[in-house]
Structures are given as C-alpha cells and as structure tokens.
Amino acid sequence: MKFNVDKCKVMHMGKHNPSYTDKMMGSKLAVPTQERDLGVTVDSSLKTSTQCAAAVKETNRTLGIIRKGIDNKTENILLPLYKSMGCPHLEHCVQMWSPHLKKDLLELEKIQKRGMGHGACPLLGCGCVWGGVLLAAASPSPPPAAYQYQLALERYEWNEVKNVKSIVPMIHVSWNVARTVKISDPDLYKMIKYCLMQSIKHCQVLRETLVRSGKKIAYQGRVKDEPAYYCNECDVEVFNILFVTSENGSKNSYLVHCEDCARQRSTALHGVVVLEQYKTEELMQIYDSFTLAGSPSSR
Ligand SMILES: [Zn+2]
Numbered sequence: 001m002k003f004n005v006d007k008c009k010v011m012h013m014g015k016h017n018p019s020y021t022d023k024m025m026g027s028k029l030a031v032p033t034q035e036r037d038l039g040v041t042v043d044s045s046l047k048t049s050t051q052c053a054a055a056v057k058e059t060n061r062t063l064g065i066i067r068k069g070i071d072n073k074t075e076n077i078l079l080p081l082y083k084s085m086g087c088p089h090l091e092h093c094v095q096m097w098s099p100h101l102k103k104d105l106l107e108l109e110k111i112q113k114r115g116m117g118h119g120a121c122p123l124l125g126c127g128c129v130w131g132g133v134l135l136a137a138a139s140p141s142p143p144p145a146a147y148q149y150q151l152a153l154e155r156y157e158w159n160e161v162k163n164v165k166s167i168v169p170m171i172h173v174s175w176n177v178a179r180t181v182k183i184s185d186p187d188l189y190k191m192i193k194y195c196l197m198q199s200i201k202h203c204q205v206l207r208e209t210l211v212r213s214g215k216k217i218a219y220q221g222r223v224k225d226e227p228a229y230y231c232n233e234c235d236v237e238v239f240n241i242l243f244v245t246s247e248n249g250s251k252n253s254y255l256v257h258c259e260d261c262a263r264q265r266s267t268a269l270h271g272v273v274v275l276e277q278y279k280t281e282e283l284m285q286i287y288d289s290f291t292l293a294g295s296p297s298s299r
Pocket residue numbers: 231232233234235236257258259260261262
C-alpha cells in the first residue's frame with residue numbers, strides 16, 4: 001500500500017510527550033497542533049476552546065442570518081428556527097468536545113442567551129450543551145463536571161424563585177444520574193448525593209403530612225421514558241408525589257400540581273388525587289447504591 005506522505009501527520013498530545021520526529025519514506029511528517037475531523041477541531045492540548053469558539057462563531061452567524069432574513073421576530077418564529085438551525089452547531093458531536101473550561105461555558109451561555117431571546121432562561125431553556133450534558137447524563141455519556149451541575153442547580157433554583165419553568169428537571173435528572181452514571185468526581189458526587197437526600201427528605205415529610213391528615217396516596221410506578229412533571233400553575237418541578245386533578249371531570253385530561261397550588265384549590269385536597277411514583281425503599285436503594293466511582297487516575 002502506498003501512502004501519500006504529504007497527507008500524513010503526527011499530533012503529539014500530552015505534556016510529557018517526547019515529541020519524536022517521525023519519518024515516512026525518508027521525509028519528515030508534519031506536526032500539527034490542531035486537526036479538524038468530522039467538523040470537530042481537536043487540539044494537541046486536548047482543550048476544547050478552539051472547537052467551542054468555532055461553534056459559537058457558527059451559531060452567531062446563523063443567528064445573524066435568521067435575524068436578518070426573518071421579519072416576523074416573535075418568539076414562536078425565532079425560537080424554533082434557533083433550535084433547528086442554531087443549536088445543531090452547538091450540539092454536533094458535543095460528547096466529544098463538551099466544554100470543561102469556565103470561560104468556554106460562559107461563551108456558550110452567552111450565545112444561547114442570544115438565541116433564546118430575552119426573558120428565556122439561557123441554557124436550560126433549550127437543553128443543549130450543558131443543559132444537554134445534564135440531560136444526556138440520563139443516558140451513559142460523559143458525566144457533567146461538578147461546577148456544571150452546580151451552575152445548573154443554581155439556575156434551577158433561580159428559575160423556581162422567578163417561577164420560570166426549568167426545561168431540565170434537576171431532581172428527575174439527579175435521580176437518573178445516580179441510577180445510571182458512574183461519578184468519579186468527589187465534588188459532583190457530594191452535590192448530587194446532597195440533592196438526592198433533600199429530595200428524599202422532602203418526599204418523606206410530604207408523605208407523613210398527607211398520611212396524618214388521612215389523605216390516601218395511590219402508588220403508580222413510573223413507566224419507561226415517562227417525562228418529568230411540572231406544576232400546572234407555578235411550573236415548579238413536581239417529583240414523585242403528584243397532586244392530580246382531572247379537568248371538567250374528563251377522564252383524559254389530568255393536571256399535575258405542586259402541593260401548594262393543590263392546596264390553594266382545596267385546603268383539604270378535595271377532588272385531588274395524590275399519586276406516588278416511587279416507593280420510599282426504592283429511592284433509598286438508589287441513594288445507597290449511588291457510590292463514588294474510582295477516579296480514572298487511580299484505575
Ligand atoms: Zn404549583
């Protein structure tokens with residue numbers, strides 16, 4: 001087999017790489033510091049900044065085209081366009097280059113803010129990049145960095161304060177992460193574990209209050225791929241214990257509420273069905289078996 005020597009390159013990665021000169025058929029091989037393949041730029045330092053910057057640039061360009069070309073600048077026109085034309089730049093092979101430097105994350109956040117327009121929650125709004133990283137964490141993929149999770153949590157709490165719906169249901173996602181992803185970062189692990197504990201405590205207190213007041217709780221286990229629930233009134237995430245009413249007595253339209261909003265309809269929860277999606281033991285078991293995985297360096 002004959003090689004085209006001009007097209008062969010050697011990239012040296014790693015700080016302690018001796019960077020030997022490689023030769024092929026008598027001529028030295030080129031040593032690039034960056035190489036683009038399948039649309040993703042790989043840097044010899046393995047930092048993803050170049051790729052992040054390129055993605056931001058492309059998305060910015062697309063947003064410019066959308067804004068220039070579309071007269072009707074209402075959210076229900078711009079948002080789908082951004083999601084279908086802008087987001088792909090940010091999501092293309094993101095598993096390979098998901099940002100881990102804060103400055104890259106902030107740049108990506110800025111562009112998403114621009115894409116989502118004002119009033120919309122920048123990142124969780126469309127669930128790409130780190131919203132996407134978290135969502136993807138529900139399926140085995142690189143787990144989010146500790147501060148990505150923390151940022152997401154903060155955003156989540158902020159949303160709750162502002163009554164803005166978080167597209168990423170953090171409690172739901174945290175439980176999914178605990179169940180399916182091996183976490184080796186101790187900070188991230190601690191944060192998720194704490195979030196799970198708070199979630200269990202919240203469910204227990206709520207459960208006890210309901211039982212003490214004589215309200216029946218019906219168990220209805222989750223089905224595969226069942227979505228996370230949000231309160232119909234205040235958009236807060238409702239996890240595990242759902243307060244359900246049926247609208248106009250119809251059997252097909254059910255509304256999920258948080259406890260507060262359900263009690264605003266009826267303090268004694270008349271006409272409200274309380275559903276429980278996980279047994280306490282089930283949650284405790286997930287909690288217990290969620291342990292810190294050995295760090296990659298110690299393997
Ligand atoms: Zn509510």
